[in-house]
Amino acid sequence: MATFEIRHHENKTDYQLLIDNKVVCTLMSIPKGSFMREDGKVVAVNAFCMARFAVTQDLYETVTGKTPSYFKGKQHPVENVTWYDAVRFCGILNNVLKEYKHSELLKMNNLTDKELDTFVLDPSSPGFRLPTEAEWEYAAKGNKGNFDPANKVFKYSGSDNLDLVGWYDKNSGHETKPVGLKFPNNFGLYDMNGNAWEWCWDWYADDYKIYTYNPVGARFASNRVSRGGSWDFNSAFCSSDYRNYFGPYYSSKGLGYRLLFVP
Secondary structure, eight states: OOOEEEEEOTTSSSEEEEETTEEEEEEEEEOSEEEEOTTSOEEEEOOEEEESSOOBHHHHHHHHSOOOOSSOOTTSBOOSOOHHHHHHHHHHHHHHOGGGTTOGGGGGGTSOHHHHHTOOOOTTSOEEEOOOHHHHHHHHHTOOSSOOTTSOOOSBTTBSOHHHHOOOTTTSOSSOOOTTOSOOOTTSOOOSSSSSEEEEEEEOSGGGGTOOBSOOOOSOOSOEEEESOOTTSOGGGGSTTOEEEEOTTOOOTTEEOOOEEEO
């Protein structure tokens, strides 16, 4: 049986997930802060850690034993996964890491789909999960510290030139690409725009426009949020502001996810 371990990176700030003593995921420390939404409202979020890359096919297969992706490549983002698949992947990690045996997030791996639909997320619970929509947007925009109107915020995650930071319909060659080939943003995160859409925790609803402190989304709706754009969408869909959604049972060759971790 594989052994799982979470530990501090040698820089004492970030974290690393190890399986059988091999680093399989680096989680970048994101300080608490705030960002401005497209509607002009400032939203604040607590500190968290975000995976440097989207979950790869190699990591997904190592944890689940499954290979669902349409495009094959160990370092390509996993795709063809539903929201429930992504949430249960996080639940597996939480259950094998002894440090989080008291976390509410342990339940995610054992709940039915209907129970997951009504699970109320406490964003302070330790362990792995999907990012909320607000956490994803804050991490994508890469503002270090509190929102400052004078601080440059790019249209895409790390640049106003999408070709520098993301794979989309004009440069992807009609397929996903290995993670980490473009430039990162200010938080050291790669591929936040393009390559594959990323599932977020939230139900897609107008409640997102109401709450401005650590929002976790509506209690229930029909679709779950996805952010970031993908290899087969044009640049307008890859903006860090653009909100997208799919039904939680939906999967496609352009839809994956990224891990969030609360120490």
